[in-house]
Amino acid sequence: MKELQTVLFLCTGNFYRSRYAEAWFNFHSPRSGLGWRAESRGFRPHLATETLSHHALGRLSACSVPADLTSRFPARLEEMDLIEASLVIAMLEEEHRPMMQEQFPRWADRIRYWNIHDIDRDSPCHVLPIIEAEVETLIQHLLSGHALRASKNLAVEF
Numbered sequence: 001m002k003e004l005q006t007v008l009f010l011c012t013g014n015f016y017r018s019r020y021a022e023a024w025f026n027f028h029s030p031r032s033g034l035g036w037r038a039e040s041r042g043f044r045p046h047l048a049t050e051t052l053s054h055h056a057l058g059r060l061s062a063c064s065v066p067a068d069l070t071s072r073f074p075a076r077l078e079e080m081d082l083i084e085a086s087l088v089i090a091m092l093e094e095e096h097r098p099m100m101q102e103q104f105p106r107w108a109d110r111i112r113y114w115n116i117h118d119i120d121r122d123s124p125c126h127v128l129p130i131i132e133a134e135v136e137t138l139i140q141h142l143l144s145g146h147a148l149r150a151s152k153n154l155a156v157e158f
Helices: 017-032 054-062 079-084 093-103 124-144
Strands: 005-011 036-042 087-090
Touching: 005 017, 005 079, 017 036, 017 054, 017 124, 054 124, 087 093
Parallel strands: 005 036, 005 087
Antiparallel strands: none
């Protein structure tokens, strides 16, 4: 049995939305007493133009959240990541469901999808607070046991 359960955040390049969600979750989860950690991956990390988005980095710094609470480099999603995660959340259904169906079809209906647009459709000053609110709501749901059979003694399964 894993010591900590894992939420896996997904986005396209794994350098902006999913990495920000990962760091925000990893900062707030232990402070709330939740025995979970976050990781993040991308469908196309080769598209990343930065190791970590300067928008995400700036907001983390402004909120006193250490940037090292997220992975060092963008990483590609592999099936083992899906298998090992307790909960998987993709940032934008209209963008990421087709990628899941193409690359991991048996998982496409087994993950959660949020509605958080990328920088081409919405500004970071709007998106990053939405990610914060979604992550904080997720933590509260996990604490209350209302998210996929969350329990200290039972790994979440699909």
